[in-house]
Each structure stands twice: as C-alpha cells, then as structure tokens.
Amino acid sequence: MSEKPRKFKGGVHPNDSKALSKSSPIQDAPLLETYKVIMHQNIGAPPELVVKKGDAVKKGDLLAKAGGFVSVPLHAPTSGTVKAIDKCPGPTGMAVPSIEITADGEDEWGATFEPITDWKNCDPAVLKQRVWDAGIVGMGGAGFPAHVKLSPPEGKVIDTLILNGAECEPYLTADHRIMLEQAEDVVLGAAIIARILGLETAVIGVEENKPDAISQLTEIAGKYNVTVQALPVNYPQGAEKQLIYAITGREVPIGKLPMDVNCVVQNVASAVAIAEAVVKGRPSIDRITTVTGKPVVNPGNWRFRLGTPIEKALELVGGVNTQPAKLLLGGPMMGIAQSSLGVTIMKNTSGILLVAADEVSLYTSEPCIRCGRCVEVCPMSILPATISQAVENKRFDWAEELNVMACIECGSCSYVCPSHRPLNQHFKRGKIEIQAQLRKKK
Amino acid sequence: MSETQSTIQMPDPTRLVVSNSPHIRDNQSINKIMFTVVLAMLPACLAGIWFFGFAALKVLLLCTVSCVVIEEGWNKLMKRASTWKDGSAILTGILLGMNLNAGVPWWVCVLGGVLAIILGKQLFGGLGYNPFNPALVARVGLLIGLPEIMTTWNATRGADVVTSATPLGMAVGDTSLGNLLSGNVGGCLGETSAIALLIGGAILLFFKLIKWQVPVAFIGSVFVITGIAYWINPAEYHSPVFHVLSGGLLLGAFFMATDMVTSPMTKKGSLIFGLGCGIMTSAIRLWGSYPEGVSFSILFMNALTPLIDRSTISKPFGYTAPIKGESK
Numbered sequence: 001m002s003e004k005p006r007k008f009k010g011g012v013h014p015n016d017s018k019a020l021s022k023s024s025p026i027q028d029a030p031l032l033e034t035y036k037v038i039m040h041q042n043i044g045a046p047p048e049l050v051v052k053k054g055d056a057v058k059k060g061d062l063l064a065k066a067g068g069f070v071s072v073p074l075h076a077p078t079s080g081t082v083k084a085i086d087k088c089p090g091p092t093g094m095a096v097p098s099i100e101i102t103a104d105g106e107d108e109w110g111a112t113f114e115p116i117t118d119w120k121n122c123d124p125a126v127l128k129q130r131v132w133d134a135g136i137v138g139m140g141g142a143g144f145p146a147h148v149k150l151s152p153p154e155g156k157v158i159d160t161l162i163l164n165g166a167e168c169e170p171y172l173t174a175d176h177r178i179m180l181e182q183a184e185d186v187v188l189g190a191a192i193i194a195r196i197l198g199l200e201t202a203v204i205g206v207e208e209n210k211p212d213a214i215s216q217l218t219e220i221a222g223k224y225n226v227t228v229q230a231l232p233v234n235y236p237q238g239a240e241k242q243l244i245y246a247i248t249g250r251e252v253p254i255g256k257l258p259m260d261v262n263c264v265v266q267n268v269a270s271a272v273a274i275a276e277a278v279v280k281g282r283p284s285i286d287r288i289t290t291v292t293g294k295p296v297v298n299p300g301n302w303r304f305r306l307g308t309p310i311e312k313a314l315e316l317v318g319g320v321n322t323q324p325a326k327l328l329l330g331g332p333m334m335g336i337a338q339s340s341l342g343v344t345i346m347k348n349t350s351g352i353l354l355v356a357a358d359e360v361s362l363y364t365s366e367p368c369i370r371c372g373r374c375v376e377v378c379p380m381s382i383l384p385a386t387i388s389q390a391v392e393n394k395r396f397d398w399a400e401e402l403n404v405m406a407c408i409e410c411g412s413c414s415y416v417c418p419s420h421r422p423l424n425q426h427f428k429r430g431k432i433e434i435q436a437q438l439r440k441k442k
Numbered sequence: 443m444s445e446t447q448s449t450i451q452m453p454d455p456t457r458l459v460v461s462n463s464p465h466i467r468d469n470q471s472i473n474k475i476m477f478t479v480v481l482a483m484l485p486a487c488l489a490g491i492w493f494f495g496f497a498a499l500k501v502l503l504l505c506t507v508s509c510v511v512i513e514e515g516w517n518k519l520m521k522r523a524s525t526w527k528d529g530s531a532i533l534t535g536i537l538l539g540m541n542l543n544a545g546v547p548w549w550v551c552v553l554g555g556v557l558a559i560i561l562g563k564q565l566f567g568g569l570g571y572n573p574f575n576p577a578l579v580a581r582v583g584l585l586i587g588l589p590e591i592m593t594t595w596n597a598t599r600g601a602d603v604v605t606s607a608t609p610l611g612m613a614v615g616d617t618s619l620g621n622l623l624s625g626n627v628g629g630c631l632g633e634t635s636a637i638a639l640l641i642g643g644a645i646l647l648f649f650k651l652i653k654w655q656v657p658v659a660f661i662g663s664v665f666v667i668t669g670i671a672y673w674i675n676p677a678e679y680h681s682p683v684f685h686v687l688s689g690g691l692l693l694g695a696f697f698m699a700t701d702m703v704t705s706p707m708t709k710k711g712s713l714i715f716g717l718g719c720g721i722m723t724s725a726i727r728l729w730g731s732y733p734e735g736v737s738f739s740i741l742f743m744n745a746l747t748p749l750i751d752r753s754t755i756s757k758p759f760g761y762t763a764p765i766k767g768e769s770k
Contacts, residue, residue: 009759014466093460170466241760251760295453311452319450326465327458337460341452354453361467362459366528367570369472372653372707380759385707386751403758411464418470419570425462 005205005246010379011234012412014170014333016209021292022173024300026181029316031107035077035307036088037063039097041346042137043144044070051099055082058110060283063099072135072145075283076101077305079108089340091329091349098344101307113281124196127278131196134277135284135347140164140175140238140267141330143348146274149266150196152259161202162247163190165217165268166231166238168207169331172351174288175268177301179206179213182272183220189271191224192278197264202226204268205243209233235333236410240265242379254406269350284347289313293354295320304345311341313352324354325362333411363420374413374423380406384413388423391430396437399430407431472569475651475702476529482645483536483697489625489635494544494596498631502539504548508555509535516564530569534558537577540632540693541737542584545596550588554580574744575701578737585737595628622687633693643696652700655709659716660695660723661686667724679728691723694736704744711747711754718743 040046047064051057057076064074080103090096113130116122132147152158163186167175179186190202204221206214208230218228231237231246241252243265250261258265266274269288276282285306292299297318304313310327314320328335329349374384382403390399407427414424490498513531517524526532538554561583562576563569585592621627625635633639646652669682685691699705699719706715719739726735 012468014468245759253760253762254758256760314452315450319452321451323457324453325459326461327453327455328465332466333464335463335465337458337463337465339455339458339460341455355465360459360465362461363467366472367568369475369570369702370705370707371475371651371702373470375707381756382758383707383755402755403761406758406760409463415464415467416470417467418472418475420467420471422462424464428462 005229005231006249007232007234008237008242008245008379009381010377010412011236011242012377012415013233014235014415016170016233017292018171018173018176018209020171020294020296021290021299021301022176024173024177024298026177026288026301026303029302029304029308029313031078031103031105032305032308032312033103034083035101035103035305036098036309036342036344037074037077037101037307038088038090038344038346039064039074039099041074041143041306041348042070042072043142044068044148046097047071047074049085049099051082053082053085056080057082057101058108060112060285061110066132070145070148072137072147073133073283074099074135074306075285076110077285077307078103079106079110080104088344089342091336091338091343091346093339098307112283113277115281116278119192119195119278122195124198127192127196130277131274134273134282136270136273136277137284137347138267139269139273139287139348139350141334141348141350143346146266146270149259149264150193152197152264156259157262158197158199158259158264159262160248160264161190161194161197161199162243162263162265163202163204163268163271164238164240164243164265165204165206165210165213166243167210168233168235168238169333169335169351170235171292171353172290172331173292174290174301174350176210176213178269178272178288179204179210180216183213183216185272185275186217186268187221187224187226188279189266189268189273189275190226192274193264193266193271194226200225203247204228205231205237205247207231207233207237235412236379236408239379239408239410241408254403287345287347287349289345289349290351290353291317292351293324294356294359295322295324295354297321304349306345306347308345309341310338310343310345310352313345314341320354322356325357325360326355328353328355333415334409361420365421366419368419368421371418373416373418377412377416379410379412380408382406384423384427385421387430388421388426391426391433396430396433400434404430405434472528472530476533478649478651479533479646479697480529480536482642482651483540483632485638485641486540486632486635486693487536489638490540490544490631493625493634494631497596498544500548501542501544501546501551501631502536504551505539505542505555506532506535508552509538509559512555512559513564516560520564522568525569528569531559534563534576537632537697538580540697541577541581541630541690543592543595543629544631545594546591550584550591554584557583570703572703573747574741575698575704578698578741578744582737582741597628619683619687622684627688629688630690630693633690636687636692639692639696643692646696646700652696653709653712655712656700656705656716656719657695659713660699660719661691663717663720664691664724667721668728671724671728685724685727689727689734690736694723694740695719698736699740699743704747706747706750706754708751708754708756710756711750714750714754715743715747718746
C-alpha cells in the first residue's frame with residue numbers, strides 16, 4: 001500500500017507497556033492433567049454437546065457441534081476422557097457450562113480433517129465449510145464466528161479484505177509475536193480468506209510500533225498478492241470501524257457491519273487458525289495468549305490449549321512478585337476484570353493481564369467539569385460527557401438521540417476524564433436499557 | 443511442578459478488584475488542572491503585585507482565603523465532603539482578586555468570596571453545575587452594588603496620585619504601548635500586564651487546558667470591530683491595539699471565557715462563544731454606558747453555552763441521515 005493511511009478523529013496514547021513481553025518468543029504450554037473447556041466460546045448460539053460423561057476423546061475430536069449458523073463447533077484440546085459436564089467460572093463472573101477433560105498424557109490426534117493443500121484450486125464453498133467445521137472465531141477478542149463474516153448475504157459485494165494486526169491494546173503482544181514467528185501462516189491465511197471471498201488481494205494493517213513484524217510480513221506478503229499497511233499508533237486503531245476507515249476511507253454506518261461498506265475484517269490470529277485448518281486440517285483447539293503485567297515474574301507469550309485455567313497459566317510465568325490489584329482477560333482498555341483464577345482460556349482470550357496497584361485506576365468519580373477532553377478523544381465523535389449525564393438521569397431517550405448506540409466502548413473517554421467519571425460504564429448501561437426498551441416494544 | 447509450586451506466589455483472588463473497563467487512566471485530575479491554571483495566573487499576579495505593591499498581594503490572599511473558607515463552611519453546613527483540595531475555590535479566589543482593584547477594603551474581598559462561592563457556584567450544586575463563571579458573578583455583583591469602590595483605581599508605583607482612572611475609562615495618564623504591555627497602568631490588579639497575561643495564556647495552551655478557539659475568536663473579533671470603528675472615526679474611538687491591550691480583555695479571553703464549566707465543550711461551539719464575547723465586548727466598549735464590557739459579555743455568553751453546545755453537536759462517525767418515512 002503506497003497510499004498513506006487515514007487518521008481517524010480522536011484516540012488516546014496510553015503507555016503501551018509492550019516491552020514486558022514483546023521479545024519473548026511463543027512457548028508451548030506443557031500438557032495439563034485437566035482441562036475445563038467452556039462450552040460457549042462464540043458470539044451467537046451456544047454449540048450442542050455431542051459427548052457425555054465417561055466418553056473417551058482424542059485430540060481434535062468434536063465435543064459440541066454448531067448450534068445454528070451463527071455458532072461454531074468445539075473440539076477436544078487433548079486426548080483423554082470426559083470427566084464431567086459441569087460448570088466453571090466464566091469470564092463475566094457467572095458460572096458457565098463447561099466440559100472437563102482428564103488428559104491421558106498421550107496427546108494423540110483423532111480423525112482430523114483432510115488437509116487441503118491445493119486450496120488455490122479448491123471450491124471456495126469447501127474452504128468456507130472447513131473454517132466453520134474447525135470452529136474458528138474472531139480471536140482478537142470478540143469471538144464472532146469467522147465463517148459468518150465470510151458469508152456475505154445475497155446482494156452484498158465484498159471488495160476489500162483487511163487482516164487486523166493493529167494490536168492497539170497496551171500490554172498485549174500475542175498478535176505481534178504471531179506476525180513475527182508465523183508470518184507465513186498469516187499471509188497464507190489472508191490468501192485463503194481472499195479466495196473464499198473471491199478476492200485477489202488482502203491488506204494486513206499493523207501499527208507502526210511493530211516495525212519488525214511489518215518488515216517480516218512485507219518480505220513474504222508479495223508471494224500471495226497481499227500488502228502490508230503500517231498504521232499510526234493511536235488507540236483504538238484496531239477497532240474494526242477505525243481500521244476500515246484508516247485503510248479504505250469508508251465509514252461503517254452506525255449500527256451496520258463492515259460488509260455494508262464492502263469490507264471483511266479478520267484478526268491475524270484467526271487468519272493463522274484458518275490457514276492451519278485448511279492446509280493442515282487442524283481444528284481450533286489452542287491459541288496464543290500474552291500473560292503479562294508488572295507483577296508477573298516472567299511475562300511472555302504462550303500457546304495454551306482451550307480450557308487451561310488462568311491459575312496454571314500464571315504458574316508457568318512464575319507467579320507474581322506482588323499482589324496485583326486487578327486480573328484481566330484482555331488488555332487494560334477493554335479487558336474484563338476477573339475475581340477467580342479458575343476461569344479458563346477461551347478462543348478469544350488474547351491476554352491475561354495483571355495490573356499492579358500503582359497503575360490501576362481505582363478512583364472516586366467527581367462532577368464533570370465539562371473540560372471536553374472526552375469529546376476530543378472520542379473516535380466515534382459523540383459527546384461522552386453529555387451522554388453520561390443523560391444516562392445518570394435515566395434519560396435513555398436523550399442518550400439514544402445523542403447516538404449512544406454508536407459507542408464502541410473503547411474506553412478512551414474514561415481514560416482521559418480528569419473527574420474519573422465512569423463514562424464507559426454509563427454507555428454500556430445506556431445501551432442495555434435502550435435495547436431492553438426496544439425488545440419490549442416488539 | 444510440585445517442587446517449585448510452593449515457592450511461587452499466586453495472586454489472592456479475594457483481593458482482586460472487579461470493575462468496568464478501562465482499567466488504566468492517564469494521570470490527569472481536576473486538582474492538577476486547577477493548579478496548572480493557578481500556575482498560569484502567577485505571572486499576571488506577580489505583575490500586579492509589582493505595580494500595585496503589597497496591597498495587591500493582600501487582596502489576592504484575602505480573596506483566596508475567603509473563597510476557601512466559605513466553600514468549606516458551606517460544605518460543613520450542607521454536610522458535604524470537603525472540596526477545597528480540588529483547587530477550584532483557590533482558583534476562583536485568585537481570579538476574583540485579579541478582578542479587583544488593589545485598594546479595595548478587606549470586606550469587599552470577603553463579600554466577593556460569598557458572591558462567587560455561594561451565589562456563583564454552590565447554589566447551583568457546586569463545581570461543574572454552575573452556569574456562570576463564579577469569579578465574574580462576584581465581580582459584576584460588586585460592580586453593580588458598589589460602583590464607587592469598584593471603579594476607583596490605585597495608581598501604579600511611581601505615580602504621584604493615589605487614584606486614577608483606567609486607561610479605558612478616561613484615557614488619561616501614560617498609556618503608551620510599553621506601559622500597556624508591561625502593566626504600568628491603572629486597572630484591576632490582574633488585568634493590566636499584557637505580557638504576563640500572554641505568558642499565562644501560552645501556559646494554558648501548552649497544557650491544552652483551554653481551547654485556542656475562545657481567546658482567538660474573542661480577541662480577534664474585538665480587534666476587527668474596534669479596528670473598523672477606529673478606521674471610520676479615529677478621533678472618537680481608540681485604536682484596536684489599545685482596545686486589545688487595555689482593560690480586562692486579555693484576562694477575560696484567556697482566563698475567564700475559557701472556564702471549562704461555563705463555556706462550550708465543542709470546538710465549533712468555542713469559536714461561536716469567543717465571537718459572541720468579542721462582539722458584545724466591542725459593542726459595550728464603543729457604544730455602551732460602561733467603559734468595560736468583558737465581564738458582562740462573558741456572563742451573557744455563559745448563559746448561551748447550553749444552547750451553543752446543543753446546536754454544535756458534531757456528526758458522529760458513520761452517521762447517516764435517517765431515510766424519510768422510515769420508522770426507527
């Protein structure tokens with residue numbers, strides 16, 4: 001891409017803190033005795049269980065099949081027996097259904113998919129079916145089924161495929177390491193997705209703070225007619241709408257999807273998973289996750305099987321030096337705070353972050369002084385301060401009028417607020433209330 | 443693993459805080475903003491003390507202490523938490539002092555503090571809820587209630603007379619460009635030194651505590667309008683340079699019109715706000731019965747701020763106009 005990327009309005013520049021883990025190569029986590037695989041790992045319908053207690057499974061065997069079109073199957077992370085179908089702590093704090101597998105230590109593959117080495121001449125429909133069968137979701141954090149994005153409805157034309165390698169969240173380096181160490185697979189994945197969509201090209205967007213990944217990818221990208229686009233460092237550069245704007249100049253209308261502006265965006269880790277599913281016949285049973293934070297003894301990037309408890313992940317990095325104030329799944333801007341070490345790694349767990357007491361934001365909120373900093377940084381150009389007051393006063397109609405539904409919950413406004421107001425929280429609440437009212441009307 | 447496990451320290455999940463994202467914040471706070479503004483006001487205060495002597499320092503201190511004491515007294519009375527540490531009362535106090543003549547009696551400072559903190563701020567609900575700039579509420583209240591005290595000016599050091607008119611009021615004394623720039627003219631103790639105010643304004647702009655649109659539109663429109671008047675009739679009107687450098691324009695444009703709470707949040711709104719202030723100030727100065735109109739025009743525009751904010755809402759990213767006839 002010779003064209004310069006467009007700069008979206010707003011954004012913030014938190015200290016990226018990526019140095020803690022960015023030079024640590026991806027390591028394979030050793031096999032555990034027990035995995036607790038959370039059943040529902042995708043946006044959309046939960047998958048339907050196909051195993052029962054006591055069943056013997058091999059690595060990659062189906063545990064649950066897709067429960068609809070917007071749903072993906074789930075596969076066994078290793079070989080062993082299904083010890084229990086019960087519950088384990090979920091990322092939102094509620095107990096969620098999970099499948100407990102006792103590993104037999106053999107880690108033996110079951111009947112996996114047929115590798116499709118000649119994907120260039122393969123029917124795109126077959127490739128797309130493989131993406132679905134392999135249970136691949138958006139691994140950047142959302143967990144949206146990948147095959148759904150690759151199935152534009154009748155009448156929607158896709159002309160641009162963008163791979164998201166921005167990784168704009170501070171601390172996280174998993175995508176960075178993937179682009180460095182598995183650059184071939186990233187580009188291959190891009191080419192396969194392009195073929196599914198009937199496109200000749202693809203663009204990989206990477207923030208400029210990863211020059212080594214950019215040069216690594218650029219070196220081989222030409223092989224598959226893929227281009228690499230360096231992007232300015234500005235959180236939330238990796239938000240889908242901002243990324244599309246930076247690369248194509250198109251604005252996704254409020255409430256619409258990338259395909260409404262003829263774009264498909266996939267995360268780089270998902271692209272690797274897609275490449276592996278197609279050419280190796282490998283289902284989605286693990287992922288690269290950054291385990292980091294100042295309190296962590298040896299921050300690093302690890303390949304974890306699905307169902308690995310956070311506790312085990314933390315043991316691998318040597319535990320902590322001091323008691324952290326927060327434990328997050330994801331990055332510090334959008335990650336979800338956890339209260340249990342029993343939560344297990346899912347397909348969208350991009351990071352396990354421990355935040356020290358001195359850097360975490362523990363605050364009492366003060367009145368808004370209308371400084372306008374939130375207005376300045378909002379990447380969606382809405383008025384956070386005013387919307388937050390509307391929600392506080394339960395004026396959801398007003399909040400809706402002020403386009404609270406356009407909010408992408410990036411947290412930039414809360415990040416800069418000198419009064420430490422829980423702006424992001426207000427918007428989440430506003431959106432939930434408005435959606436509830438809409439449902440009532442129907 | 444079992445051997446090393448005992449030596450590994452794990453986080454205690456019972457001591458983990460669970461709250462909404464984002465989990466990190468930049469280190470800005472109300473308190474820091476207020477004290478940076480105070481820092482930006484220091485050059486003008488020092489210039490005031492230099493030219494008007496110890497009396498100026500006394501007025502500044504009295505106003506500041508009154509504002510803080512009154513704010514805390516009000517908090518006690520209303521059974522609210524202490525708020526003086528957020529710095530806003532200190533800021534209001536200094537700003538009030540800068541808006542007073544160095545020779546005012548002590549009780550004027552205290553009365554000003556009551557007007558600023560209670561009438562200007564607390565009756566509306568405290569910091570963030572006041573529609574008008576508290577220091578200006580006090581200044582205008584005092585100006586209307588005590589016109590004689592408020593329009594008698596101390597002479598600067600070296601001048602023989604005890605009192606003199608402000609340059610704008612009567613255009614007497616040495617109002618050379620040099621004196622206007624340095625501040626060696628009569629007036630409120632914080633408004634006379636153009637250079638000191640410009641340094642303060644630069645500090646505010648550097649720390650991004652004010653939007654440039656406000657002072658630029660304010661000062662620019664005063665310059666243009668008074669310039670046109672001067673061009674038409676130089677015998678009756680002062681030059682635009684004189685208008686910009688004298689009176690409370692620079693103090694108002696950099697420190698009062700830019701008050702976050704009482705000015706628009708949007709950039710476009712700030713431009714309109716500044717323009718409105720400039721047009722009103724010029725009109726009052728050129729044709730009004732008061733020699734000075736900065737305070738009145740800012741207060742007037744403060745009242746319009748909610749309207750300006752509402753009419754300058756920018757188009758959100760990805761906004762598409764709803765198609766006519768289509769229901770939501």
